[in-house]
Amino acid sequence: MPKEFFTVGALLYKDYDLLDVNGSLRMLGSLKANFNIITITQTGEHVTSFTPQIANYINYNFENCPDFDILFIPGGVGTRDELENSVFLDFIKQRVPKVKYVLTVCTGSGLLAKTGLLDGKKATTNKLVWNWMTSFGTNQTKILYLETRLNSKKFALII
Amino acid sequence: MPKEFFTVGALLYKDYDLLDVNGSLRMLGSLKANFNIITITQTGEHVTSFTPQIANYINYNFENCPDFDILFIPGGVGTRDELENSVFLDFIKQRVPKVKYVLTVCTGSGLLAKTGLLDGKKATTNKLVWNWMTSFGTNQTKILYLETRLNSKKFALII
Numbered sequence: 001m002p003k004e005f006f007t008v009g010a011l012l013y014k015d016y017d018l019l020d021v022n023g024s025l026r027m028l029g030s031l032k033a034n035f036n037i038i039t040i041t042q043t044g045e046h047v048t049s050f051t052p053q054i055a056n057y058i059n060y061n062f063e064n065c066p067d068f069d070i071l072f073i074p075g076g077v078g079t080r081d082e083l084e085n086s087v088f089l090d091f092i093k094q095r096v097p098k099v100k101y102v103l104t105v106c107t108g109s110g111l112l113a114k115t116g117l118l119d120g121k122k123a124t125t126n127k128l129v130w131n132w133m134t135s136f137g138t139n140q141t142k143i144l145y146l147e148t149r150l151n152s153k154k155f156a157l158i159i
Numbered sequence: 160m161p162k163e164f165f166t167v168g169a170l171l172y173k174d175y176d177l178l179d180v181n182g183s184l185r186m187l188g189s190l191k192a193n194f195n196i197i198t199i200t201q202t203g204e205h206v207t208s209f210t211p212q213i214a215n216y217i218n219y220n221f222e223n224c225p226d227f228d229i230l231f232i233p234g235g236v237g238t239r240d241e242l243e244n245s246v247f248l249d250f251i252k253q254r255v256p257k258v259k260y261v262l263t264v265c266t267g268s269g270l271l272a273k274t275g276l277l278d279g280k281k282a283t284t285n286k287l288v289w290n291w292m293t294s295f296g297t298n299q300t301k302i303l304y305l306e307t308r309l310n311s312k313k314f315a316l317i318i
Contacts, residue, residue: 022178023182023185026176039213052185053196054196055216056214
């Protein structure tokens with residue numbers, strides 16, 4: 001049986017958390033399925049992480065980004081600004097209906113919740129910012145599901 | 160007292176391990192000192208990690224790279240090729256005398272050992288590739304030292 005193949009669209013923004021992105025994506029690289037990662041920022045800029053300030057190489061902007069199977073939204077201090085960025089939130093809203101799965105890490109769940117797409121769904125987020133994060137959705141109260149159950153549901157939130 | 164400030168030269172190569180680089184550098188971002196990270200490859204190319212294949216943004220090549228305080232050498236499958244790359248090894252040899260500290264991760268220690276700069280020093284490396292890695296130096300037998308003792312010695316190897 002051939003390996004499953006997924007293209008992952010990793011949605012980055014200024015002051016993302018370096019480990020949220022690269023630790024989580026490195027984990028995908030250890031799984032049985034094959035993952036092709038593409039990196040995306042609003043303008044295609046190679047934005048830097050919060051601390052230390054280093055950057056992942058960015059492949060696409062919001063205009064020229066192709067379709068992908070999994071939307072990946074990391075957390076980080078920069079979440080605060082993107083929660084007020086309607087262009088950023090609209091990109092998530094437009095892409096979620098077209099993907100098989102959505103993965104978020106830490107405060108990335110707040111960005112997803114802010115779009116309204118988690119309303120009525122069980123979800124979770126980082127305990128350190130619980131009150132702030134859960135202010136954006138209506139039902140972020142429970143762990144949603146784990147990586148091993150990826151095939152059964154659409155949303156997976158890594159806390 | 161002002162915070163200590165260090166510029167870190169992160170030496171990347173094709174098929175480096177994504178977590179070796181970004182996990183370790185993220186850790187530096189959590190310390191009390193300030194770290195300015197610059198990324199370097201031989202030609203300045205934004206080389207991809209082994210699995211999954213994504214890239215860090217690269218700032219400099221071997222020709223235009225400025226001085227830095229800490230040389231950082233990650234591990235990864237690509238070590239195998241760089242062990243035979245004299246240009247790469249020469250860059251390490253030329254820079255080590257000019258830096259305050261050298262940090263390696265996993266098989267990055269083999270690259271440092273191959274230059275001869277660890278000869279006669281206590282060092283360590285990844286147990287999974289012990290026989291291979293220790294074939295490049297004369298005395299890679301003991302843990303060298305930990306981050307908390309960075310101020311007392313030059314080389315620190317993260318296994």
